Amino acid sequence: MIRELLINAIPGETRAALIEDGKLSQFRVLRRGMGPYQGDVLLGRIEKMMPNLSAAFVDIGASRSGFLALRAGAKYSEGEAVLVQVTKEAVADKGPAVTTTISLGSGLVAFLPQGEGVKLSRRITDEAERSRLIAAAEGLCEGAGGLILRTAAQGASRPMLEAALTALQNTWTKMSDRIASGEVSAPASLFGSEDGLLAILRDYGGLADKIHIDLMSAFLAARKLVDGPLPELAGKLTHHREGAIFDLFDVAEEIECLTSRR
Numbered sequence: 001m002i003r004e005l006l007i008n009a010i011p012g013e014t015r016a017a018l019i020e021d022g023k024l025s026q027f028r029v030l031r032r033g034m035g036p037y038q039g040d041v042l043l044g045r046i047e048k049m050m051p052n053l054s055a056a057f058v059d060i061g062a063s064r065s066g067f068l069a070l071r072a073g074a075k076y077s078e079g080e081a082v083l084v085q086v087t088k089e090a091v092a093d094k095g096p097a098v099t100t101t102i103s104l105g106s107g108l109v110a111f112l113p114q115g116e117g118v119k120l121s122r123r124i125t126d127e128a129e130r131s132r133l134i135a136a137a138e139g140l141c142e143g144a145g146g147l148i149l150r151t152a153a154q155g156a157s158r159p160m161l162e163a164a165l166t167a168l169q170n171t172w173t174k175m176s177d178r179i180a181s182g183e184v185s186a187p188a189s190l191f192g193s194e195d196g197l198l199a200i201l202r203d204y205g206g207l208a209d210k211i212h213i214d215l216m217s218a219f220l221a222a223r224k225l226v227d228g229p230l231p232e233l234a235g236k237l238t239h240h241r242e243g244a245i246f247d248l249f250d251v252a253e254e255i256e257c258l259t260s261r262r
Contacts, residue, residue, distance in 0.1 A: 001020055001021055002020070002021055002022075002209055003018060003019065003020050003025075003207055003208045003209050004018075004019045004208055004209060004210045004211070004212065004248075004249070005017070005018055005019070005200075005204050005205065005207075005208035005210070005211045005212070006018075006019060006212050006240075006245050006246060006248060006249070006251075007197075007200060007211065007212065007213045007214070007218065007222075007245070008214055008215075008245050008246060009195070009197070009213065009214060009215035009217075009218035010215065012031060012032045012033075012195075013029065013030070013031045013032065013195075014029070014030045014031075014195050014196050014197055014200060014218070015027070015028070015029050015030075015255070016028050016029075016030075016200045016204060017246060017251060017255060018204050018207065018208065019248075019249050019251065022249055023249075023251075024249075024251045024254050024255070026204070027255060027258055028200065028203075028204075030195065030196025030199060030200065031196075032194055032195050032196075033063075033194075034089070034090075034196070035062070035089075035192065035193075035194060035196060036060060036062060036086045036089075036096060036189065036192055037086060037089055037192060037196055037198075037199040038086050038087065038088065038089050038199065039085065039086065039103075039105055039191075039192070039199060039202060039203075040085065040086045040189060040191060040192030040198075040199070041083065041084070041085045041086075041102060041104070041175065041189075041190045041191035041192065042060045042061065042066075042083075042084055042085075042086070042098075042187060042188065042189050042190060042192070043081060043082075043083055043084075043179060043184055043185075043186045043187065043188045043190055044058035044059055044060040044061075044066060044081070044082050044083075044084050044098070044186055044187050045058065045059045045079060045080065045081050045082070045186040045187055046058060046059075046076045046077065046078050046079060046080045046081075046082055047059045047065050047078065048065075048078060049076065049077075049078055054069065054070045055067060055068060055069050055070055056068045056070060056076060057095075058082060058084055058098060059186070059187050060084065060096070060098065060187050061187030061188065061189065062090070062095070062096070062187075064090055064093075064094070064095030064096070065095050066084060066086070066095055066096050066097070066098035067094075067095055067096070067097050067098065068082075068084060068097075068098050068099070068100070069097075069099075071100075074100075081179075081185075081186040082100060082186075083100065083102065083179070083190075084098035084099060084100055085098060085099055085100075085101070085102050085103065086098055087099050101114060102114065102172075103115075103148070104168045104171055104172055104191065104229065105150070105168075105202050106164050106167065106168060106202060106206065106229055106230050106231075106232060107150065107152050107164070107201070107202065107205045107206020107207070107230060107232050107233060108149070108150055108152055108153045108156055108160065108161060108164040108206050108232045109147060109148060109149055109150060109153060109161060109164045109165055109168070110147070110148040110150060110168075111145055111146075111147060111165055111168035111169060111172065112145055112146035112147070112148065113145045113172050114145070114146075115145055115146025115147075116141070116143070116145070116146045117141075117146050117147075118134060118137045118138070118140075118141070118146070118147045118148075118149065119146070119147070119148045119149070120133060120134070120148070120149045120153075121148070121149060121150050121151045121153070123151040124149070124151060124153070124154055126154075129154055129155075133149050133153060133154075133156075133161075136156070136157065136158040136161060137149060137158070137161055140158075140161065140162055140165055141165070144169070145169070145172075147165060149161070150206060151206075151207075152206030152207050153206075156232075160232060163231050163232070164231060164232050167228060167229050167230070167231045168229055170228075171191065171228060171229045175190045175191060178190070191229075193221070195218075197218060197221055197222065197225070198225060198229075201222060201225060201230055201233060202229075202230065205230060205232075205233045205236070206232060206233075208236060209236070210236055210238060211233065211236045211237050211238065212238050212239075212240045212245060212248065213237065213238070213239060213240060214239075214240045214241075214245040216239065219237065219239045222237055223237060
């Protein structure tokens, strides 16, 4: 099966279509101001403790506060800075759900700074491939966090997995250093993008064989992500220059129908 990701970027909006064997498989629209997006990591500040709910509201710099369910024994004070990750995006009048358990993801792997061991996506069902991947990932973390091999990791070599993991570990180190040095203060976004490009490439890039991006600024931004947390996308990116990008696979009309119903 051949998969291609088409990314149509315009000021304030990013639209992505995943094409499988020439047919539209998945479609997603992210608009500036909709974020933070699932997977984004932010330095927030405890805004209000809710003891009766074992939860807290966290100022994350968005229009609505994040909702943090507190684990047993967790103690915070109002005004305290806290590192959180979005697990569920804001819907209607509800703010995003956040967690203090951080998982930095790329197309192939996810790095858990507070975790340990190697886990595999449940969608990888072939037992031989599961065994091969576990062997390929053996010793990559060496007690410095946990590792999850995502569905797109099927067929990946140890060097590919190691490169993806190292990039995420470097991202985590830089993030931690910025906080420790006082370079950033809450609320601040540490791992994410206002237009959702990172979220799209993180969620769909690993599944695609080729990635076509029409807007030059978005293409250049994607190349920077390849040099950072998403090295596995190297060689997949192309800048689409001629004509409407969704006309590549004749899915423009189908996408127009989808967006008009929203």
